[in-house]
Amino acid sequence: MKPFSKMNCMGLAFAGMLMASCADSPTAVADYQVVPMPLEITAASQGSFLLKSGETICYTAGNEKMKKNAEFLAAFIKEQTGIALKVAEGDGEEGIVLRLGLEADSPEAYRLKVDDRKVEISAPSEAGVFYGIQTLRKSVSVHEGAGAVELPAVEINDSPRFSYRGMMLDVGRHMFSMDEIKTYIDMLALHNINRFHWHLSEDQGWRIEIKKYPKLTEIGSKRSETVIGRNSGEYDGKPYGGFYTQEQAREIVAYAAERYITVIPEIDLPGHMQAALAAYPELGCTGGPYEVWRMWGISDNVLCAGNDKTIQFIKDVLAEIIDIFPSEYIHVGGDECPKVKWETCPKCQARIKALGIKGDSKHSKEEYLQSYVIHEAEKFLTENGRSMIGWDEILEGGLAPNATVMSWRGEAGGIEAARQQHNVIMTPNTYLYFDYYQAKDTDSEPLAIGGYLPMERVYSYEPMPSALSPEEQKFITGVQANLWTEYIPTMAQAQYMVLPRMAALCETQWSAPEKKQDYQGFLKRTARLTKIYQLKGWNYATHIFDVNVNIAPNTETGKLDVTASTIDDAPVYYTLDGTEPTTASSKYENGLTIDAACVLRMMAVRPEGNSRITRDSIAFSKSTAKPITMLQPINKPYEFKGATTLVDGMTGDRNYKTGRWIAFYKNDMEAVIDLKEATEISSMTLRTCVEKGDWTFDTRGITVEVSDDNKTFKKVASEAYPAMKETDANQIYTHTLTFDPVKTRYVKVTALSEKNIPAWHGGKGNPGFLFVDEIVLN
Known part of the structure; x- marks a missing residue:
């Protein structure tokens, strides 16, 4: 067929204008306030373009990628509005035009220009055009059955802040079908994410076919059963397994590439390898036998670093990975590799001796041995024209020459790597681990690994550490969020965990920092984005539509002040007796004061449905809402609202990161609590949250002292507690000290933290964290 000329394309557009009629259908209006927020939006004083059925999308003749872009745009508009657009080659002067040739610093930049004659998306590359299409798609939003969409005249100039914009999916613990992986990629594309990090190997399952080592999938992809809950010791008795063939992996690579997304494969080594050892036990230090791990956590069974077969195995596997995945980057993990087997393995110790490795004050000789393994992997990848990414543990023992570091244990690893002039992808768990809970009320959430990462915290993340100089900051090349799937067996749950937090992520990845000053504005833009989630049938979390409740002690009145707000100013109804609110309940107006124990529940009411109901249990004691002064500092990362947390009448649950607890380290x-007048008391209750694996321990002792002048204190009660044993439970511990009734104004409560973690613990000798949620005086 003869290609359309410029005149043909214009003729089609004109014909479409003649044929289309929107007299019988409503006209919607586009809104360019999208996620991620574009760099520059300049509205024209007048004019608009009417997008309606029959209009033509013209694209660069002979360019298959641009043709695909045009088809994507047509499909998006049809799905969201019902408006049917045509696609044709050419360089039209009317209608919708996609073209290359824009000059910009980033190949992913674009310009979206709308006037009364045409909509033009131009960019330096096809990828840039694709991102312009995504902005247009999100501007149009969802208007099913609209006869037309009015596009107000505008010029949008946009460019991404970071060239690497990633999202990881772990398929080692739980895997997903080909269609589900493609859906995940579609989710990334909507959010301007251009790297899909695919975590393909784990202790609990090997998920990618390696032809030279067929047992990896014959044996390593199948576990006999799976632990129930958080390593409860009970198992479900159901075999679990599966893997992706090389052909399927290539299909995913191609699908992602059409959406300008690069697949970054990860083979995690030398740790997280028990599934591989189950298949090839000779690669382990003990020779096995091993099983594909049935529980969660970090296995001590790792690849034997002293075995020549191990290095060859790594190279063979990476050779096939390189053949499947064309990405510049190959991820080799390098994280959470216990060294206990290496410490007693004759082959590993012989390797250490042969290499002349010595331990020092920075690293043990076994940590330097891991660096040797990582260097061997990096050397092989470099020789084959690829670059290596590893988690920040690859810094231990010296960084491989061309390695890029993914900083997950906070930002320290990224800062160190940038100072060594290595590229860094920021992915700190405290901001970007989407397997963490996103609500304080964890009882009504699906089981998660722990943590607390609400939307606002994700949005608050600034990836450029101020500790780095401007020159060093140039090595921060990307930002990524991660989804680990120990507790995420289905794609519906995966979607719930990442949406809409992915919206906050993508704005950090794409938008200029100065565009991220208005969180409330971001929420309103995200609310519009969720209409596309709904249309696509994606299962997203709705927390942003809940009532935002803030309860603060008022030390002047001795009461609790409550404020409530919603994303869209929806009316809020509440109860104080624990019953579910309805529209017949009290309506929240302009603040609320609480002066007695109650259960506060709040709900936003909307025509399309009510929000979930919040629940805050409030207790009152003689210390509630009284002035409190800290004589020793609160640990900054866990300071939250500070000292008033201890007198706000509320207690926390086992998730110590929700802001209901504060920490001391x-x-x-x-x-010191000021009761404001002489008050009789005879007991003090204090609770601690213990999670020994997180270095969080019970108090070693509590003392209660009283004073009339806040200068001279008298001890009225004291208890000491032994160091915790390995068998002591992770739980909330309640400590109540009773004493003879005493009338006093000032009460000093001291709780001793663990200064020396016991020898049975991996953190032995270090100080532990002490988490406290409330001081109750009665």
């Missing part, structure tokens, strides 16, 4: 908790 390397010093004790020492607080």
